[in-house]
Amino acid sequence: MAPELFGRLAAEVPALIGVKVPGGDDSWYARMAAAVGGRLAVFVAGHTLATGRARGAAGAYSNIACLRPEGAVR
Structure with missing residues (x-):
C-alpha cells in the first residue's frame, strides 16, 4: 500500500x-511520515529494524518467528 493510503486510514x-509494513527506501519513509x-506507529520487519528506526519506524515485528514459530519459542 502507498503511504498516502495509510494516512487516509489513520484519518478515517x-x-x-499502528501498522506492520515491510518498509522502504528514504523516499518511502519521508512519504509515510508526511502521510x-x-x-500511526510504523513497525518494520525485524531484520530491517536498525535502518528502520533511523528513518522513523517505531519498532519491529518478528518476520522470522512467522516463518518458523517453534524456533522463536526455543
Whole structure:
C-alpha cells in the first residue's frame, strides 16, 4: 500500500494505532511520515529494524518467528 493510503486510514479509523509494513527506501519513509503525521506507529520487519528506526519506524515485528514459530519459542 502507498503511504498516502495509510494516512487516509489513520484519518478515517481513529482506533488504528499502528501498522506492520515491510518498509522502504528514504523516499518511502519521508512519504509515510508526511502521510501519517505521527498518528500511526510504523513497525518494520525485524531484520530491517536498525535502518528502520533511523528513518522513523517505531519498532519491529518478528518476520522470522512467522516463518518458523517453534524456533522463536526455543
